[in-house]
Amino acid sequence: MTASPRIVVVGSTMIDLIAYTPRIPSAGETLVGERFRMGFGGKGANQAVMARLLGAEVAMVNALGDDLYGDTTLQNFASYGIDTTHVRRVAGSSGVAPIWVEPDGTNRIIIVPGANHEMTAEQAVSAVESFDEVAVVLGQLEIPQPVTAAAFRTARERGAVTVLNPAPADSLDADLLASTDWLVPNEGEFAALAGAEPTDHALTSFAERAGVRLVVTLGEEGAALVTDTGEVLRIPAEAVSAVDTTGAGDAFVGAFAYGLAAGLDEERALRLGLRCATDSVTRPGTQASFPSQQRCRELLAEL
Numbered sequence: 001m002t003a004s005p006r007i008v009v010v011g012s013t014m015i016d017l018i019a020y021t022p023r024i025p026s027a028g029e030t031l032v033g034e035r036f037r038m039g040f041g042g043k044g045a046n047q048a049v050m051a052r053l054l055g056a057e058v059a060m061v062n063a064l065g066d067d068l069y070g071d072t073t074l075q076n077f078a079s080y081g082i083d084t085t086h087v088r089r090v091a092g093s094s095g096v097a098p099i100w101v102e103p104d105g106t107n108r109i110i111i112v113p114g115a116n117h118e119m120t121a122e123q124a125v126s127a128v129e130s131f132d133e134v135a136v137v138l139g140q141l142e143i144p145q146p147v148t149a150a151a152f153r154t155a156r157e158r159g160a161v162t163v164l165n166p167a168p169a170d171s172l173d174a175d176l177l178a179s180t181d182w183l184v185p186n187e188g189e190f191a192a193l194a195g196a197e198p199t200d201h202a203l204t205s206f207a208e209r210a211g212v213r214l215v216v217t218l219g220e221e222g223a224a225l226v227t228d229t230g231e232v233l234r235i236p237a238e239a240v241s242a243v244d245t246t247g248a249g250d251a252f253v254g255a256f257a258y259g260l261a262a263g264l265d266e267e268r269a270l271r272l273g274l275r276c277a278t279d280s281v282t283r284p285g286t287q288a289s290f291p292s293q294q295r296c297r298e299l300l301a302e303l
């Protein structure tokens with residue numbers, strides 16, 4: 001196992017504006033929330049932080065606006081020791097995400113991508129090319145798909161594994177799918193792509209049709225993996241009392257990507273993803289809810 005593999009995340013940053021609310025307001029209704037929390041988010045940034053907490057050398061590729069959110073996001077990456085050489089600043093606003101969390105931990109999210117949509121394919125390619133060795137290049141769908149596709153093509157040329165979390169749900173450009181090794185959607189994203197519930201048959205036939213290795217996260221029910229021999233392995237999640245599920249999927253993807261990059265077999269990488277995600281839902285916030293470095297060491301040792 002390589003304890004500190006290099007992972008390049010070509011993905012989004014957002015500032016999360018989280019309201020904890022007794023319920024979701026109806027149309028035209030004003031509702032009094034219980035608490036508010038501002039934090040660092042964006043699926044790309046969250047996954048980068050999770051992989052870093054586990055011990056990866058992580059480089060972030062992103063675009064931030066010329067606002068205070070951009071400044072503070074760079075400081076946040078620096079506090080984790082994440083390489084931001086390939087984060088550009090552009091005119092305009094950084095990405096933001098208003099989020100509502102109900103008492104059972106359920107979240108609802110709107111993203112306003114802002115600067116994230118100013119990323120370019122050239123930026124992503126030169127970032128991937130700048131490292132001698134890259135184990136995994138990780139992407140999501142909060143930045144333009146051609147940017148991720150360009151990064152993935154370069155990653156493959158250089159022998160890196162590509163992992164795509166197709167979130168938020170969208171159809172996939174053919175060339176992005178063609179350069180994806182591992183696809184890691186949640187249940188809803190899988191349904192959007194495959195047009196089916198995640199039955200064993202739907203999982204295996206979609207993985208074969210799309211030409212990818214497939215892991216689908218299933219919330220409280222854990223996750224399902226299509227093995228390299230075409231069987232479906234379902235691993236349940238540990239039952240916990242959730243207070244905030246925001247970012248749990250990102251904790252899973254960041255940890256799973258770390259596992260693959262570090263050389264864990266895919267089942268252990270999946271178990272690591274589940275443990276990090278389960279741990280995160282017991283605390284409020286997005287990155288703030290992720291297991292600490294110390295807790296990550298324990299989770300790795302327990303595998």
Ligand code: RIB
Binds near residue numbers: 046
């Ligand atoms: O997956 C959770 C993330 O989705 C939040 O951090 C929010 O910023 C959106 O990107």
